[in-house]
Amino acid sequence: MDFDYSPKTKELQARLQRFMDEYIYPNEATYWSELEANTQAGKRWSHLHFLDALKDKAKEQGLWNLFLPKDTAEIAGVDGAGLTNQEYAPLAEIMGRVGWASEVFNCAAPDTGNMETIARYGTKEHHERWLKPLLNGDIRSAFAMTEPEVASSDATNICTRIERQGDEYIINGHKWWISGAGDPRCAVYITMGKSDPEAPKHSQQSMVLVAADTPGVRVVRPLSVMGYDDAPHGHMEMYFENVRVPASNILLGEGRGFEIAQGRLGPGRIHHCMRLIGKAERALELMCKRASSRVAFGKTIAQQTVTQERIAEARCRIDMARLLTLKAAWMMDTVGNKVARTEIAMIKVVAPKLACDVIDWAIQVHGGGGMSQDFPLAFDYAHARTLRFADGPDEVHRNAIAKWELGKYGTYGKNADVPITRGS
Template sequence: MDFSHSPKTLELRERVRAFMDRHIYPSEKEFYQENRANAEAGKLWTPSKLIEDLKPKAREAGLWNLFLPLHTSEKSGVMGAGLTNLEYAPLAEEMGKVSHCSEVFNCSAPDTGNMETLALYGSAEQKERWLKPLMDGAIRSAFAMTEPEVASSDATNICTRIERVGDEYVINGRKWWTSGAGNPRCAVYIVMGKTNPEAPKHAQQSMVLVPADTPGIKVLRHLELLGFSDAPHGHMEIVFENVRVPASNILLGEGRGFEIAQGRLGPGRIHHCMRLVGLAERCLELMCKRVVSRVAFGKPLSAQTVTQERIAEARCRIDMARLLTLRAAWKMDNHGNKVAKNDIAMIKVVAPSMAQQVIDWAMQAHGGAGLSQDFPFAKFLASARTLRIADGPDEVHRNAIAKNELGPHLAAAQAASR
C-alpha cells in the first residue's frame, strides 16, 4: 500500500490551503455572526451570503466538485475533479478545519452523497434534471431515511410506504433528521421506504426522487443538533401524506434500496472521517498556540506535564486515524467499496471518538474562552458527537467489525465439530 500523495493532490492541497487562508479563515467569525444576525431577525433559513459569494471564487479557482471519485466519474460520464478517494482525502481534511468550508467547494453532505447516488444509479433523465444542477451548485438536496417511530440503526425497520398506483408512486410516512431540508434552495429529496413488505428482508426497500414542492410534504419542525440550528442547512422532521411522484422517479428499480444505500453511505462515511481528521488537526494547532502563550502557576501551560501528555496523545490519535482513513480510501480505490467495508466501519468508529477527545482537550486548554463563541470548539464538539450516530451508530459498526473478525474462527470451530 502506498499512501504518498500524488503531485496532482499536493498541488490541489496547496491551492485549497491558499484559498482558505485568503477567504475562509479571515471570514470564519463573520459567518457565525451572520448566522446569529439572521436568527435575531427571524431569517434563520436564509442562505449565507458569505458562502454564496465565495462559491464563484472557488469555482474560478478550479476547486469545485472535488469529491466525486474517479471511478464514479468514469462509470457515469459525469465530470468531477477526476480524483481517487485517496487523492481527495487530504483535500477533505483541509476543508474539515472550518465547519462550513465544504459547501464553498460544493463538497458538503448530503449533496455529495446524493450526487454520487444519482451519478451511479440515476437514469439519463434523472441526471439531467437533478444531478446537473446539483453539480452546478444551482440547487441543494436532502436525504430522507431515518424515522422517529423505529430504531433506524436497523434500516430494515424503516416503514415509510412507497406504493405503486398506476404510473405513480404514492408515499406515506414520517422522516426525521432529514439534513438539508431546511434550506430554501432544497429542490429534491431522495426518500427510502418500503415498496414490497412481503419481499425478502433486504429487498423490501426502494429509493425514489421526490421534488421538494410536491403536494403532501409537510415540514413539521426543525431539530436542533445539540443546541445548534445548523441553519440554513437544517435537520427536519417531515411527513409525507399521499405524496405522488411519477413511477420514473424510482432509482434503479424496486427492491434496490439497500444496494443503493451501501453504494451511497460508504463514500459518505469516509468523507466525514476525512473532515474529522482535519477538524482534530485544527484543534491541536489552536491548543498548541494557546498553551505557549498562557502562564499559570509561574510557568507556561506548555510546560505543564498534563498539557504535554495531552498534546502527545492527540498527535498519536490523529495520525493513527489519518492512516486508517487513508488505508480505507486506498482499498476503496483498488478493490471497491464492498471489499473496503470493514475498513470504512473501523474508521467510522475511530474518527469521531478521536475528534471528540482532541476537541475536549483543546477546550480545556483554552479555559473559559474555549466554551465561548470566540472559538469554534462547541460547534466542533457537536459535529463530532453527531457522527457517532449519523451514517450508522458506533454499535452497528462495531458489530460488523467483530463479525468480520470472528467469521473465520466460527467457521473453523463449526468445521472441527462435524
C-alpha cells in the same frame, strides 16, 4: 500501499490550503455575523449570500466538485476532478477544518453522496432535472432515511411506505434528522421507504426521488444538536403525507434500496472521517497555541504535564486515524467497497471518537472561552458527536467488525453485511 500523495493531490492540497488561508479563515466571523443578522431579521433559515462570492472564486480556481470521481463525472457528462478516494481524502481533511468550508467547493454532505447516487442510479431525466443543478451548486438536496418511531440503526426497520398506484408512487411516512432539509435551496429528497413488506429482508426497501415542493411534503421543525440548530442547513423533522411522485422517480428499481445505500455510504464515510480528522488537527493546533500563551499557577498551561500528555496522545491518535482512513480509501480504490468493508467500519468507529476526544481536550485548555462562540471548538464538538450516530452508531460498526473477525476462525459473521444506517 504508497504512503506518499500523488503529484496531483499535492498540487491540489497547496491550492486548497492557499484558498483556505485567503478566503475561508478570514470569513469565519462573517459566517456567524451574517447568520446572526438573518436571525434578528426573522430570516434564520435564509441562504448566506457571502458564500456565493466564495463559490465563484472556487470555480474560477478549479476547486469545484473535487469529490467527483472520474467515472461518475463521465456518467453525468460533466467535468470533475477525477480523483480517487485516496487522492480526495487529504483534500476533505483540509476543508473539514472549518465546518462550512466544504460547501464553498460544492463538496458538502449530503449533496456529495446524493450526487453520486443520482449519477450512478438515476436516469438521464434525473440527471438533467437534479444532478446538473446540484453539480452547478444551484440547488441542494437531502437524504430522507431516519425515522423517530423505529430504531433506524437497523435500516430494515424503516417503515415509511412507498406504494405503487398506476404510474405513480404514493409515499407516507415520518422522518427526522434529515440533514439539509432546512436549507431554502433544498430541492430534492432521496427518500428511503418500504415498497414490499413481504419481500426478503433486504429487498423490502426502495429509494425514490421526491421534489421538495411536492404536495404532502411537510417540514415540521429543526432539531437542535446540543443547542445548535445548524441553520440554514438544518436537521429537520418532516412528514410525507400521501406524496405522489411519478413511477419514473424510482432509483434503480423496487427493492434495490439497500444496494444503493451500500454504494452511497462507503465514500461518504471516507469524506466524513477525513473532515473529522481536519477538525481534530485544527483543535490540536488551537490547543497548542492557547496552552503556550496562558499562564496558570506560575507556568504556562503547556508546561503542565497533563496538557503535554493530551497533546502527545492527540498527535499519536490523529496520525493513526489518518493512516487507517487512507488505507480504507486505498482499498476502496483497489479492491472495492465490499472487500474494504472492515476498514470502512473501523474508520467510522475511530474517527468520530478521536475528534470528540481531541476537541474536548482543546476546550479544556481554552477554559470558558472554549465553550463560547469565540472559538470553533464547541460547535465542532457538537458536530463531531453527531457523527457517532450518522452513517451508523459505533455499536453497529463494532458488532460488524467483531463478526467479521470471528468469521476468520469459524462460520460466524461470514455473511455479515456492511451496516446500512442513517447517513448524511
